[in-house]
Amino acid sequence: MKKTSKKSENRKEKEPETAGTLSECRDKKCHIHGNLKVRGRIFEGRVTKKFKDRVVIEFERMIYVRKYERYYKSKTKIHAHLPQCMENQIQLGDLITVQECRPLSKIIHFVVIKKIKSAGER
Numbered sequence: 001m002k003k004t005s006k007k008s009e010n011r012k013e014k015e016p017e018t019a020g021t022l023s024e025c026r027d028k029k030c031h032i033h034g035n036l037k038v039r040g041r042i043f044e045g046r047v048t049k050k051f052k053d054r055v056v057i058e059f060e061r062m063i064y065v066r067k068y069e070r071y072y073k074s075k076t077k078i079h080a081h082l083p084q085c086m087e088n089q090i091q092l093g094d095l096i097t098v099q100e101c102r103p104l105s106k107i108i109h110f111v112v113i114k115k116i117k118s119a120g121e122r
């Protein structure tokens with residue numbers, strides 16, 4: 001018997017359409033699938049900007065002023081790495097959690113851990 005069907009070969013072809021599959025994540029800087037360790041501080045914030053592998057989150061914090069015995073609001077911006085496997089989940093305005101990791105670039109030393117709420121929810 002010789003080879004008769006070439007169909008079995010076709011099945012092996014990968015479908016690039018299935019984006020967002022967790023096993024597809026080949027991001028080295030992913031804390032789940034890559035070899036990135038996370039440690040340190042954790043922050044929650046809203047996504048204000050989204051890039052290919054990076055998001056900017058913003059959150060408010062209160063700072064106490066001793067002289068006036070009051071607080072004032074201050075906004076903090078954090079650039080965080082966005083792993084491949086979460087790229088489709090996270091949109092502008094989402095509430096997400098980031099955790100500190102080793103410095104990945106000049107401005108990035110946080111990585112997106114999980115999504116808490118999407119933009120529409122309150």
Ligand SMILES: [Zn+2]
Pocket residue numbers: 025026027030031032033034083084085086
């Ligand atoms: Zn991943």
